[in-house]
Amino acid sequence: MPTPPSARAAQPSRLSPLLRPLRLLRLAGAIGCLLACAGVHAGTTLDAVRSRGQVVCGVSSNGLLGLSAQGPDGRWQGLDVDICRAVAAAVLGDGEKVRYVPLSNAARFTALQAGEIDVLSRNTTITLARDASMGLHMTAVAFYDTQGFMVPARSKIRSARQLKDKTVCVQQATTTVRNLAEYSRNHRLELKTLAFENFDDVNTAYFAGRCDAYSGDMSQLASLRARLVASPDLHVLLPEIIAKEPLGPMVKRGDQEWTAVVRWVVYGLIEAEEFGVTQANLEQLRATSQEPAVQRIVGTGDDLGKLLGLERDWLARAIRTTGNYGEIFERNLGRNTPLGLPRGLNSLWNKGGLHYALPVR
Ligand SMILES: N[C@@H](CCC(=O)N[C@@H](CS)C(=O)NCC(=O)O)C(=O)O
Known part of the structure; x- marks a missing residue:
């Protein structure tokens, strides 16, 4: 029978005094490895990104116009893509230094856990369970989304209340599936779901x-x-909103420095909009602005970059690459794009929306 742990602990050490330091060394090594394996070692991702010269960014696999999709020339575009470009610009000084990894819903979290990507910027909803139990960490909300329904206009369905006993198409491995089941139960709709793993199959x-x-x-x-x-x-979008879906970049848990970099790039882009710093006026503001809040954003004031392990003009580099948050939104999702979305919840906090960047100071 194996010795119970308590009995083992009580046994006197049989190591000769000469070997004891060795044992201590081994113990220290094991603790060091444990910390490193858990990702606690400071700044590992930032160092890796720098030595690789590239940010590896997980995006959608089949292309979601407006968030992450490849254009006809093969270039990735969208709000989620711009977040990666902004991070690359802030860290490496060049928004082109990004390698995009298309990921299915099911594969996105394992890719991040395994360290195959540095950041998951892929229409991913931040929830307590994802943030707290999957070896991942949220950074900031980049897009306040909601879950709803689309129906063919010819169906005459104009409210979710008319969906009783109907069949609803969804994609697997998403928050969508569970929200739908809960909504169906709460409203006694007896919905039947037809769930597919592949996005194209849901659409078809x-x-x-x-x-x-x-x-x-x-x-x-x-x-x-x-x-x-x-x-x-x-096709008609029904008026009912059945769930909050705050989307934002996620990183692997345990690397606080990298989490801070991604988080503050997102907040920085939002803060830039709040203080009127745009792609077009950036250089002029760098040359002339005397306003401390603007100077911090454009990189001529307090050196906040140093606190993040970045250059002083980290945020200016990001804005030069993508524009501020409002410019990113309008270019990819706004009224003059095929999606034509209003700012709505994604307006700034002082314009009736939810984007309230923690202060860049
Ligand atoms: N935001 C939700 C839903 C994500 C999602 O909807 N993903 C699907 C759309 S239904 C998708 O990205 N499809 C494109 C793809 O698989 O590449 C989540 O995080 O679970």
Whole structure:
């Protein structure tokens, strides 16, 4: 029978005094390894990004217009992509130094856990369970999304209350599935779900009429309407919002320095909008502004970059690359894009929205 741990601990050490220091060394090594393996070692991701000369960014696999999708020239575009470009610019001085890794819903978290990507910027909802139990960490909210329904206009369904006993198409390994089940139960709708692993398969099923409705993030439904439908009027977004879906970049848990870099790049872009710093006026403000808040943003005031392990003009580099948050939103999702989304919840806090960047000071 093996010795119980308490009995083992009580046994006197049989090591000769000469070997004791060796044992201590081994113990220290084991603790060091434990810390490193848990990712506690300071700044590992930042160092790795610097020596690689590239940020590895997890994005959507099949392309979500407005968030992360490849253009006809193969270039990745979208709000989630711009976050990665801004991080690369802040850290490496060049927004092009990003390698994009397309990831399915199911693969996105394991890729981050395994350290295959530095940041997951892929229409990913931040929830308590994801933040606290998966070896991941949230940084900041980049887009306040919500979950809703899309139906064919010809169906005459105009409210989620009319969905009783209907079939709804969804994609697996998303927050969507569970939200839908809870909504169905709470409203006694007896919804049937048709769930697919692959995004294209959900789309094909819905557009072939196999489901009465499609449920997903509203940005995604708007994106689908813009990308796959001949005329947007053929499909209607129902007014009910069934869940909050705050999307934002996630990082591997345990590297506080890297978490701070990604978080403050997002906040910095939002703060830049709040203080009127744009891609167009950045250089002029760098040359002339005497306003301390603006100087901190454009990199001529207090050196906040140093606190993040970055250059003094870290945020200016990001703004030069992508513009401020409002510019990113308008370019990718706003009224003059195929998605045509209003700012809504994604307006700044002092304009009726939810974006309240923690102060860059
Ligand atoms: N925000 C939700 C939903 C994510 C999501 O919806 N993903 C799907 C759209 S339904 C997607 O990204 N599809 C594109 C792909 O698989 O590449 C989550 O984090 O679970």
